[in-house]
Amino acid sequence: MKSYAFLFWGYLVVWAGIVLYLAFLGTRLARAGRRLEALERRLHERAPSAR
């Protein structure tokens, strides 16, 4: 029974680690995408007034 507890924690740690890393990458991607869109929007808003 003790062996199965070890196994459970072992596999849980692996998948939890990978899910955390995926969430970390997803968050960074979403943040970078939002900042890029906001920057492009500001550049477009500025462009007509510059003329």
Added chain:
Amino acid sequence: MTRRFPLVYGTLLAVSALGIALALAQIFLVAPEERVMGAVQKIFYIHVPLAAVTFLAVFVLLVGALGYLTTGRPVWDRLAVAACEVGWVFCTLVLITGPIWAKPAWGVWWTWEAKITTTLVLWLLLAGIVVARGYATTPEQAARVGAVLGVVAALDVPIVYKAVDWWRGQHPIVFGPGRGDPLAPGMGRALLLSMLAVTVLFSALVVLRMRLAALEEALAAAEDAAGRSW
């Protein structure tokens, strides 16, 4: 790559999820229990593929590093940084799953055995690349520093692989010509399935990390352009 990204990444992630489900079924429902260690030996089916894919990650890091050093093209740097970071995550999981097997098998969580110690050195080298890149003042400097350190990290992989032979360590030998005991058919299939699933998962994570690197480069360029125009 930009337009195809959702399709490529989605397909790789779906295939890896299916592979992981099949591998887990094979590991827990089909593969026989090892006679001496019992159920705890089953940690081997995830520990070994993670270790093998860590080696693959360092090889991809080496390809990216050499590609960047010879051509200077950013795509090689994106490949190197993705392989380095994903490789570090996998190496971390190797260093966590190892002790989970070692405690019931050897009676200790950690020992300064040659293969384990050289794997820890690899983990430190990969972490060092991520940290050193963060301290660089320009993207070009980060790419160059990362590439040179990537080549250095790659030199550790053959040392990890041969550590048991060179220093007569106690770590079990699994792979290589004339190395390790043959596995029972159910065990071999479980290991192969797990190896394939973890390799596809690695590919999905590298594609995602490369996409992030490309987006961050575009953001830095846009911020630079905006700074100049305002």
